[in-house]
Amino acid sequence: MIGTLLSGDLPRSKVLSVVMVAILLGLALAPFLFPGTRALNTAATICVFIVLVASYDLLLGYTGIVSFAHTMFYGIGAYGVAIMLDRMPGSWAAIGLGVAAGLAVAVALALVIGLFSLRVQAIFFAMVTLAVASAFMILASQLSGLTGGEDGLTYRVPRVLTPAFKLFQDKLFGVRVDGRIVDYYLVFFAALALFLLMLRIVNSPFGRVLQAIRENPFRAEALGYRTVVYRTVANGLGAGMAALAGVLMALWQKYTGPDTTLSLGIMIDILLMVVIGGMGTLYGAAVGAVIFILAKNYLQGLMGAASEALAGLPLIPHLVHPDRWLLWLGILFILSVYFFPTGIVGRLRK
Amino acid sequence: MTTPEPPVLETRDLTIRFGGHVAVDHVSCAFQRGTLTAIVGPNGAGKTTYFNLISGQLPASAGSVTLYGEEITRLGAPQRTKRGIGRAFQLTNLFPNLSVRENVRLAVQSRQNAGFDLFSMAARHEELIEMADHYLARTDLLDRADAVAAELPHGDQRKLEVAVLLALETDVLMFDEPTAGMSVDEVPVILDLIQHIKADETKTVLLVEHKMDVVRSLADRIIVLHNGALVADGVPAEVMALDVVRDAYLGTGSGGGDDDA
Ligand SMILES: Nc1ncnc2c1ncn2[C@@H]1O[C@H](COP(=O)(O)OP(=O)(O)O)[C@@H](O)[C@H]1O
Ligand SMILES: [Mg+2]
Numbered sequence: 351m352i353g354t355l356l357s358g359d360l361p362r363s364k365v366l367s368v369v370m371v372a373i374l375l376g377l378a379l380a381p382f383l384f385p386g387t388r389a390l391n392t393a394a395t396i397c398v399f400i401v402l403v404a405s406y407d408l409l410l411g412y413t414g415i416v417s418f419a420h421t422m423f424y425g426i427g428a429y430g431v432a433i434m435l436d437r438m439p440g441s442w443a444a445i446g447l448g449v450a451a452g453l454a455v456a457v458a459l460a461l462v463i464g465l466f467s468l469r470v471q472a473i474f475f476a477m478v479t480l481a482v483a484s485a486f487m488i489l490a491s492q493l494s495g496l497t498g499g500e501d502g503l504t505y506r507v508p509r510v511l512t513p514a515f516k517l518f519q520d521k522l523f524g525v526r527v528d529g530r531i532v533d534y535y536l537v538f539f540a541a542l543a544l545f546l547l548m549l550r551i552v553n554s555p556f557g558r559v560l561q562a563i564r565e566n567p568f569r570a571e572a573l574g575y576r577t578v579v580y581r582t583v584a585n586g587l588g589a590g591m592a593a594l595a596g597v598l599m600a601l602w603q604k605y606t607g608p609d610t611t612l613s614l615g616i617m618i619d620i621l622l623m624v625v626i627g628g629m630g631t632l633y634g635a636a637v638g639a640v641i642f643i644l645a646k647n648y649l650q651g652l653m654g655a656a657s658e659a660l661a662g663l664p665l666i667p668h669l670v671h672p673d674r675w676l677l678w679l680g681i682l683f684i685l686s687v688y689f690f691p692t693g694i695v696g697r698l699r700k
Numbered sequence: 701m702t703t704p705e706p707p708v709l710e711t712r713d714l715t716i717r718f719g720g721h722v723a724v725d726h727v728s729c730a731f732q733r734g735t736l737t738a739i740v741g742p743n744g745a746g747k748t749t750y751f752n753l754i755s756g757q758l759p760a761s762a763g764s765v766t767l768y769g770e771e772i773t774r775l776g777a778p779q780r781t782k783r784g785i786g787r788a789f790q791l792t793n794l795f796p797n798l799s800v801r802e803n804v805r806l807a808v809q810s811r812q813n814a815g816f817d818l819f820s821m822a823a824r825h826e827e828l829i830e831m832a833d834h835y836l837a838r839t840d841l842l843d844r845a846d847a848v849a850a851e852l853p854h855g856d857q858r859k860l861e862v863a864v865l866l867a868l869e870t871d872v873l874m875f876d877e878p879t880a881g882m883s884v885d886e887v888p889v890i891l892d893l894i895q896h897i898k899a900d901e902t903k904t905v906l907l908v909e910h911k912m913d914v915v916r917s918l919a920d921r922i923i924v925l926h927n928g929a930l931v932a933d934g935v936p937a938e939v940m941a942l943d944v945v946r947d948a949y950l951g952t953g954s955g956g957g958d959d960d961a
Pocket of ligand 1: 718723741742743744745746747748749750
């Protein structure tokens with residue numbers, strides 16, 4: 351049963367199994383274990399990024415494709431829902447239409463980019479994706495009538511997903527189950543389903559071909575696999591999954607703007623998460639997303655406290671000033687790559 | 701000797717230039733079903749490049765390749781494999797970080813056109829795994845099935861290269877120095893296999909091989925390439941007696957030269 355659910359791809363390490371169960375339980379019970387807006391927001395962000403980073407691992411870790419357009423597809427999914435909800439506030443139909451439109455645009459765009467540039471050198475493909483993603487970012491801010499420009503869009507989601515909605519009269523385990531928590535569980539279960547779906551895909555006959563292409567594309571061709579076609583389909587799949595992650599983020603944040611979806615800063619975050627967690631394992635995407643987002647959300651706070659406590663000392667308070675958190679994250683990243691070149695999961699599975 | 705049957709595979713004026721250098725020079729040759737043709741010639745003669753042109757790894761500068769009378773010169777390597785041209789590589793060319801079994805299973809899967817199945821578990825397709833194991837058994841590799849390909853000793857990697865080719869079940873099989881670098885006791889395994897394939901009247905085998913005793917015992921016919929051009933073509937006894945072959949090839953290599961391999 352669990353074997354089928356995980357598509358036969360078990361963690362294959364005691365520590366990793368414990369970590370994965372902890373992540374699953376932590377996220378499943380987040381509203382009850384970690385009450386409070388900030389904690390729930392962190393948990394939802396982790397859910398979304400697990401999908402986003404896993405979908406990127408499909409490309410980078412499994413197929414060996416380097417793309418910089420992943421946040422573009424993420425943004426397309428988010429904007430699809432955002433634009434529709436902006437026109438038809440609070441409507442489920444808007445969400446349905448937004449999902450369909452976002453998915454269609456993302457997948458079609460990915461297939462076109464793939465067919466035109468995946469047959470040439472990897473570096474060329476990476477550059478094309480960077481160019482297209484940059485152009486798309488400019489386009490999104492120019493079409494302000496549709497996208498809200500730099501300000502983005504703030505919209506109303508269906509009432510069931512808002513704090514005003516109460517699922518039960520009484521509290522459950524001391525927590526009032528409002529629409530916010532319903533929204534969280536929508537995000538959680540969708541993310542779980544998408545993660546399991548991706549786990550299935552990478553363990554399918556198709557997924558095996560992707561790994562073969564990553565290992566030796568020349569040999570894969572000699573076996574009869576048309577690598578361009580497989581890479582293009584993988585690119586479309588990754589884009590579709592990223593768009594769905596964008597949909598979840600749009601439903602959670604009730605705001606969609608260029609900085610929260612399209613920015614290249616997020617693209618770099620995704621790269622860091624997949625590398626820290628361990629490429630080509632999918633579990634690595636989950637581990638990387640959890641560590642990175644916890645660090646991003648709480649490292650600054652910790653550093654602020656440390657900086658204040660150490661006030662008066664020379665230099666040190668400046669080094670641990672909250673503004674330096676990226677520096678420390680960078681150091682953490684370099685250390686982790688140095689000591690765990692195959693990522694945390696690769697290390698645990700050794 | 702002359703067969704009325706049309707050839708399975710044929711090249712006409714097949715040519716490739718790298719800059720000014722002509723590596724394969726107007727080679728015209730037809731290959732019959734149920735025969736084994738040895739391709740000999742000194743290093744750099746263009747044997748591997750000729751294979752690359754036939755199997756689609758390189759695009760021809762001029763000339764044509766036809767399979768069962770149909771021109772396939774413009775097709776890519778995957779399409780040619782699907783149509784029945786399989787080949788093993790001179791330089792071992794595997795999926796290094798995948799298991800031995802997976803290397804063969806991927807070939808079986810390609811042959812069964814199962815690559816676009818996205819939602820079932822590859823590990824549950826037992827028939828594909830059983831077929832892969834069958835080829836591993838034939839190449840004496842079954843006990844190494846779970847090893848990572850890169851960790852096999854050289855001789856076993858050469859065998860795996862052959863197992864992958866067998867698994868494709870193509871009508872045309874091209875072997876590029878299959879026994880090069882193998883230890884003496886491993887060579888017979890491969891030669892027996894090739895002998896076996898040759899006995900199958902439906903297959904067409906092309907073999908690049910330096911060991912003249914091997915060529916003599918296996919080949920129905922020998923063609924000689926020299927500086928990219930076909931300079932001799934005939935039954936083994938005839939070709940081996942030719943001056944051009946003795947000078948260019950047997951003169952230096954027949955005595956003790958190959959014995960260290
Ligand atoms: N991709 C290539 N680019 C340039 N030159 C090549 C290429 N492949 C082969 N050659 C040249 O073509 C000639 C024939 O090589 P090859 O077919 O490997 O010889 P053989 O297999 O008979 O030893 C050599 O001179 C080699 O340097
Ligand atoms: Mg050669």
